[in-house]
Amino acid sequence: MKIGILTQPLHNNYGGLLQCYALQTMLQRMGHEAWVLQRIHRYEQNCWRSKAEIALKNVVKRLIGREVCKRISEEQKQTVGRHTHYFTEKYINPRTEPIYSTHRLKQMAYDLGIEAYVVGSDQVWRPMYSPCITNYFIDFDCRSQVKRIAYAASFGVDHWEYTHHDTECCAALVKHFDAVSVREASGVDLCKRYLGVKAQHVLDPTLLLDRADYERLVANEHETQRDGSLFCYILDKAANKQQVIESAAKATALQPFYTMPELESTIANVTRDIEACVFPAVTAWLRSFMDAKMVVTDSFHGCVFSIIFNKPFWVIGNAGRGMARFKSLLSQFGLEERMISVQNIATTNWQKPIDWQRVNARRDALRVEALQFLQKSLTL
Known part of the structure; x- marks a missing residue:
């Protein structure tokens, strides 16, 4: 058809x-x-x-x-x-x-x-x-x-x-x-x-799709290993989100790294330094999940790919882009506790594991x- x-x-x-x-x-x-x-x-x-x-x-x-x-x-x-x-x-x-x-x-x-x-x-x-x-x-x-x-x-x-x-x-x-x-x-x-x-x-x-499907894409493009161990995929940068990242890095001794343009694509930025506005490759983004030991994100698909690659993750709710998506996804897999905010980072157990056997069975x-x-x- x-x-x-x-x-x-x-x-x-x-x-x-x-x-x-x-x-x-x-x-x-x-x-x-x-x-x-x-x-x-x-x-x-x-x-x-x-x-x-x-x-x-x-x-x-x-x-x-x-x-x-x-x-x-x-x-x-x-x-x-x-x-x-x-x-x-x-x-x-x-x-x-x-x-x-x-x-x-x-x-x-x-x-x-x-x-x-x-x-x-x-x-x-x-x-x-x-x-x-x-x-x-x-x-x-x-x-x-x-x-x-x-x-x-x-x-x-x-x-x-x-x-x-x-x-x-x-x-x-x-x-x-x-x-x-x-x-x-x-x-x-x-x-x-x-x-x-x-x-x-x-x-x-x-x-x-399976994790292997995405790994094949990465292999096809010969993506090299990323530097760092705490993948921070943040769509809307803000000081409070940086606080969350710093708290997670300090508690876990993981090294933050990013796979996003250095600068937002504004008229001023692309005029001054357009190369700093270039988006990294899709497969470099996928490789970031493969190499991460933990993920901090405010993105719906940041959560999704953390689940696909079985990476411990923490999501900062992104109200401007729609909270219903996050709540629904997390509840599907019994992962509601992975939603955090700057108000509760002091009491967050950053080392808390995820039962991936249960999550994967639910996904299947x-x-x-x-x-x-x-x-x-x-x-x-």
Whole structure:
């Protein structure tokens, strides 16, 4: 079967890239031809929310000046993301060219002869992150014979962020899906309460592959051993998070190391020192988990890959990016106690082990359920 995958735009986010790679790889192993439909942000006339965003942006420009609203150039983006783009080019195939409009998305799907859509994973159902939220409920294809499946679709949060207009549109569209699954337990309730559909709670796609699958990627790229033993994967830097890292390092005598750009990709930084803004390779990031003796992170997929590689980890809750994801993941594996904050670092037992035999057994059982959901949904 020819399947079109609709996921978040593929940029420099390690978790976003690897969840797409994992979902596509699993569908291919099931015998399907899985295409990633690269829906990308660009303001368009037939996605009503974008017009409002354009108006808001114009107001901001008038109020605080155009200089503040500048973005880095396409050439600079290519430099900053040269290693992550390499991973996409080599390992996420087949995929379409970038698609900037609903009209082009429809045309591309028809030209490819897409027979089924799999929407997922990551925060594909979170409006604030979406190029056009209704596209992720398949508003562009009215063919009744086409299968529509949501696999581990995520709202990111446990409260409703949709406008009344979005809710009405998406609730009508999702009724045509053959099967719906979500990544967070809270998503089951959101689907029932606001969209009027029953959803199944399943694993993030990255957890469908084995540790050996990721180790092969690292071996393919000949990644060398990382310097350090305490892998700190922090998306949103803050002084309180540095306190957590310093406390963990002191208590365990482990050496912190990072696999992220030295500088954020702002206009000022890329102009002054663009090389310091370059994202390390995806496989270097994976190698970091392999070499770590412990992980401290504020990232959902930082937690996921700690579990995959069986590395003791501590997660600093990242409310801005959505806490529901963390709580749901940790509760799935009985690891709620791995969530910490600066307020409780003084009483944290940094040496406390994780029962990996129990965690791995739980993961195996959940993986069987998830794969059964995918197989059944595609053969109905």
